[in-house]
Amino acid sequence: MKTPILFIVIPCYNEQEALPITAQRLTALTDDMIARSLIDPASRIVLVDDGSRDATWQVISQLHGADSRFEGVKLAHNAGHMNALWAGMTLSAERCDCVITIDADLQDDVNAMYGFLEEYRNGADVVSGVRSSRKKDSFFKRTTAQGFYKLMKKLGVEMVYNHADYRLLSRRALEALLSFGEVNIFLRGMVPMLGFKTAEVYYERGERVAGESKYPFKKMVAFAMEGITSLSNKPIRYVLLLGALCALLGLAMGIYIIVSFFSHHVVAGWASMMMSVWLLGGLQLMALGMIGEYVGKIYMETKRRPKFILEEHLK
Ligand code: UDP
Numbered sequence: 001m002k003t004p005i006l007f008i009v010i011p012c013y014n015e016q017e018a019l020p021i022t023a024q025r026l027t028a029l030t031d032d033m034i035a036r037s038l039i040d041p042a043s044r045i046v047l048v049d050d051g052s053r054d055a056t057w058q059v060i061s062q063l064h065g066a067d068s069r070f071e072g073v074k075l076a077h078n079a080g081h082m083n084a085l086w087a088g089m090t091l092s093a094e095r096c097d098c099v100i101t102i103d104a105d106l107q108d109d110v111n112a113m114y115g116f117l118e119e120y121r122n123g124a125d126v127v128s129g130v131r132s133s134r135k136k137d138s139f140f141k142r143t144t145a146q147g148f149y150k151l152m153k154k155l156g157v158e159m160v161y162n163h164a165d166y167r168l169l170s171r172r173a174l175e176a177l178l179s180f181g182e183v184n185i186f187l188r189g190m191v192p193m194l195g196f197k198t199a200e201v202y203y204e205r206g207e208r209v210a211g212e213s214k215y216p217f218k219k220m221v222a223f224a225m226e227g228i229t230s231l232s233n234k235p236i237r238y239v240l241l242l243g244a245l246c247a248l249l250g251l252a253m254g255i256y257i258i259v260s261f262f263s264h265h266v267v268a269g270w271a272s273m274m275m276s277v278w279l280l281g282g283l284q285l286m287a288l289g290m291i292g293e294y295v296g297k298i299y300m301e302t303k304r305r306p307k308f309i310l311e312e313h314l315k
């Protein structure tokens with residue numbers, strides 16, 4: 001097998017603090033990989049600026065100026081983590097043999113890439129980095145994240161447990177992924193749909209090298225919702241089930257009310273009426289909201305908007 005050309009794709013949103021450190025580590029890493037003939041010298045590190053508001057782009061331009069190994073991609077607006085990855089992968093696909101995506105904060109151990117490459121050499125098309133422990137994550141992040149993985153499994157979405165978006169894709173797996181036409185993308189749920197030979201590499205998750213999480217609670221919830229509604233139809237089915245249960249309950253209530261009406265005198269059931277009004281009202285709203293969520297998805301999909309808009313590409 002020939003030495004592969006590796007493209008490392010990194011989404012960067014307001015990462016001016018982390019980038020210099022990250023770049024330094026990746027320079028050392030790729031130097032070593034080239035020296036050991038694990039990757040071709042034509043390999044690149046693609047830094048995707050996802051519409052940052054700080055000096056991220058200046059840092060990227062400098063890196064590119066100093067070392068042609070660094071490519072810069074500047075998105076015209078904040079398209080989001082997934083779309084930034086998509087942009088980087090799209091612009092790399094034609095020039096690489098395999099691509100590795102990793103976050104800019106290096107919470108994921110870069111040394112796992114040696115394992116990725118080994119699995120790739122052994123014929124894997126998809127290699128997922130799996131966190132063997134989340135000790136370094138806050139209790140909150142850990143429990144919410146793990147709850148999310150379990151929920152997704154219940155909803156019938158195939159996902160690698162404790163694997164985020166640190167992975168290697170061979171050229172053909174990448175091309176297959178990029179042929180997905182959907183606009184709402186949730187990569188870690190889509191990659192398992194590709195099939196191909198897959199492998200897992202375990203590593204310890206560390207702390208951010210610098211800066212703060214770009215995933216505040218609000219974004220995390222939105223991300224989880226995105227994952228659920230863009231990949232699973234089950235919530236609709238559950239709402240339907242709940243509706244059916246409520247209807248049954250209403251029927252039982254009706255019988256109870258009729259029986260008590262005939263057996264002893266009751267004041268017209270204000271309480272039960274109010275209860276059902278509230279209960280049904282709430283359920284209906286919930287169902288409507290859920291349906292609205294999907295209708296919204298259809299609406300977005302029909303637009304066939306581009307997933308990202310490229311502003312500049314230094315290569
Ligand atoms: N990111 C991005 N666009 C966004 C938010 C985040 O490209 O709108 C990038 C960010 O720069 C980082 C990666 O996505 O490289 C993961 O973000 P972060 O490390 O802040 O998330 P956490 O590890 O806290 O979940």
Ligand code: MG
Pocket residue numbers: 103105107208213
């Ligand atoms: Mg992080």
